[in-house]
């Protein structure tokens with residue numbers, strides 16, 4: 052298989068585009084199926100351009116829809132005057148059924164939405180646990196799901212780069228199409244130098260930021276289903292509390308790693324928020340450059356750093372290639388340093404549905420506990436909730 056850099060460059064030339072500037076990718080460079088996933092411009096402070104486009108279309112359509120609904124409501128109210136009315140009990144029993152359909156993108160969004168929605172909505176995810184959201188293209192089945200949905204939640208900040216046009220179209224049909232990261236204050240977002248003007252989308256790796264998205268889900272569901280507002284409020288409060296608790300667990304665990312070993316090297320640049328929140332220096336092996344040769348020199352630089360600082364472990368990631376991580380390990384061993392793969396982290400995708408690692412809290416617990424123990428810190432073997 053040709054190196055990523057060659058594929059990447061060829062694809063851009065074939066499309067007749069200017070070759071992309073060399074960059075440290077936040078996300079896709081280094082993946083065999085990758086394409087650049089960051090588009091410029093932030094037209095509203097709390098949203099990136101795609102999210103804003105979706106929101107703008109959605110808002111206009113909602114205005115039109117509201118007007119139509121008001122007109123129709125007035126007509127039906129007069130038409131139904133004198134007819135039998137539904138009682139309050141009837142209305143309440145109807146809304147306690149899974150009365151509406153919600154479609155979500157990646158697992159981190161799906162888990163939160165399911166927990167807040169409870170049994171009041173049918174929640175249908177688009178992406179499985181082995182899917183890289185940066186490069187995911189919607190299937191025909193996905194489009195049908197989206198068209199049938201009443202509400203669509205996605206992460207945003209251009210994580211689901213290839214869904215952007217589809218989401219804009221769905222918002223244009225009058226649905227609620229909502230990026231959950233809208234709940235995170237702009238000044239908490241990272242904007243790496245290499246991506247001037249763009250935010251790092253991997254916000255869930257700071258659990259305290261992901262907790263800020265719960266209120267967006269709660270409020271959206273309550274707007275869709277006002278009868279469930281109290282239910283959504285209770286479940287959202289419980290969920291937010293649990294996420295903030297695992298955040299505290301993470302801070303405590305990582306602090307036990309000897310200071311000189313607080314270096315996290317993973318397959319791609321997904322852990323910048325994690326590093327900032329919990330006090331680790333972070334490096335991504337993949338996604339450094341579009342040039343294969345320069346990629347090799349970057350790998351050599353990482354090998355030297357790991358050997359000089361005697362870092363004991365680096366990590367592979369769920370849904371990402373292990374090849375380059377293994378090259379780093381072999382490079383270190385060739386230099387006499389016994390570096391090992393510390394395990395597989397959940398970075399952009401979670402564990403299998405129905406397992407603890409398939410929940411957001413389980414994902415954080417797994418990552419934190421694994422990293423802490425592999426880098427010489429102290430964490431309970433079975434983790435935060437004794438479920439690992």
Ligand SMILES: [Zn+2]
Pocket residue numbers: 077078079185253319320321399
């Ligand atoms: Zn990523």
